[in-house]
Amino acid sequence: MILIRVALLVSVVLLRPAIAEDASPDKLAAKYPLAVAVQAESLYVVDLDLPGVWSVKGEQRELFVLGSKFLRKPMNRPRCVAIHPEAGILVGDSATREVYHIAGKDAEPKPLCNAHLGIAMAIAVAPDKKHFYVGDAEKRATFRVSILGGDPELVARVNARGLAFDDQGTLWAVTPDDAAIHKIDVAANTSEAVVTGRPYQYPNGLVWAGDHGFVTDGYGKSIWKFTADGKTEKWFEGEPLVGPVGIAIDDKNVYVADPKKLKVFAFDRETKNASEKF
DSSP, X not given: OHHHHHHHHHHXXXXXXXXXXXXXXXXXXXXXXXXXXXXXXXXXXXXXXXXXXXXXXXXXEEEEEEOOSSTTSTTSSEEEEEEXXXXXXXXXXXXXXXXXXXXXXXXXXXXOSTTXXXXXXXXXXXXXXXXXXXXXXXXXXXXXXXXXXXXXXXXXXXXXXEEEXXXXXXXXXXXXXXXXXEEEETTTTEEEEEEOXXXXXXXXXXXXXXXXXXXXXXXXXXXXXXXXXXXXXXXXXXXXXXXXXXXXXXXXXXEEEETTTTEEEEEETTTOOEEEOO
């Protein structure tokens, strides 16, 4: 009888999710910072393996939201992030086939897509702030969703891993396919390949910056620059980058999440000097 009780106790300890100790915010460490978004002086960093999202302002870093440790529960596998036009952030979660609105720190994730997505890899909010667009790696397509929530609507058969709008309202997408860069007319639901021939080894994220875009190349350990007429060139290569994925931009810096380094770097847009932000 004693042996049975001991065996049961051991099995409970081994099977119990190890979250009681690890989930304390002051004890958590970065596990796999995959994506980044910027608003004013704050960064929001998606951590795939934590799982959750960090907020960073200056030297201060805190947990914005902690995802579930359980498969198919909200925020178990967060992969992309964008700033919500009203408050908080939008986060794509492949574990639940959703995009969530998280209105504030520790707020309950609000599902917006009725679990009708596959693997959300990129999110871009439309200039009208009434819709957001999602690149779905499972369905190899880009979808439109009301900012209030609803079923996703197919826009283009573009396997977007990064999405960004330019000042004219054109949606730009980067894919891992031969046609690496597409421009999407969201009003007409049409797309056009702009950069072809696989110039990037493994592109991940995309941002737009006035008259050009930037793309992260994970295998190439680099950041590329491209223009609307299809010209592309390396903008930065090598250290401190090892496997850049997520990318965001403001007036001064290009921010890049590198999960292999467990860091987010800020690259000055003029000097290209890099500094750690996370």
